[in-house]
Amino acid sequence: MNLPEVLQVFRRRWWILLGGFLVTALVAWFWAARPPTVYRATEVFAVQPPQTPDIRNQLAVLRPSVATFSAGVAQRLSSPSGKEDLRRAGVTGTYVLTPRNSGTRQTPEYLISSVQVTATEADEASALRSLATVTAAFTRELGQLQDASNIAAGERITITMLAAPDAVKLPNSRVRALGGSLLLGGGLSLAAAMWADEFLLRRRRRAFSPEPVDA
Incomplete structure (x- = not known):
């Protein structure tokens, strides 16, 4: 899969990317930006x-x-x-x-x-x-x-x-925690969009494929 095809996948599944980025932002704000004291x-x-x-x-x-x-x-x-x-x-x-x-x-x-x-x-x-x-x-x-x-x-x-x-x-690094959370959340969101696109396209092809006719 080349870069244009990947970009098309992201355009088709923008709602998955949006949801993943929102969850990532919430986790980063409420957890990574306030690392627990240890x-x-x-x-x-x-x-x-x-x-x-x-x-x-x-x-x-x-x-x-x-x-x-x-x-x-x-x-x-x-x-x-x-x-x-x-x-x-x-x-x-x-x-x-x-x-x-x-x-x-x-x-x-x-x-x-x-x-x-x-x-x-x-x-x-x-x-x-x-x-x-x-x-x-x-x-x-x-x-x-x-x-x-x-x-x-x-x-x-x-x-x-x-x-x-x-x-x-122990010292806390908010920048490192935020960066790690954003990187991990962003990567998971992109992977979820690509997996969902492949799954939905495969199911659509099976739904529209003609049934075999008995001889």
């Missing part, structure tokens, strides 16, 4: 192996195991079942657990295995509350896995806060 809370905690000379905790025999172990807990909480559990616990926004460690390819000692947790909510109090809920869930999962291995209290992997919880307001 807060993101962040904290970082270290995942520490047992502080004993003779480590009997098989989950923490080597420091890389501690990093791998904490990454497994983070992955469990990021899974669909983990997200559902946290939703029931009151986390309504989004959250991310990012395992980190101090090792590199040259010196992979993994001296400090840590996890950064972020929670995004509509207000500061909710963001901090969700952050605390996610951290509590991580601690609980950590304990349950060690309970299953019958790890003694003094030989357990623990967490220690490295960066206290803090919430900041």
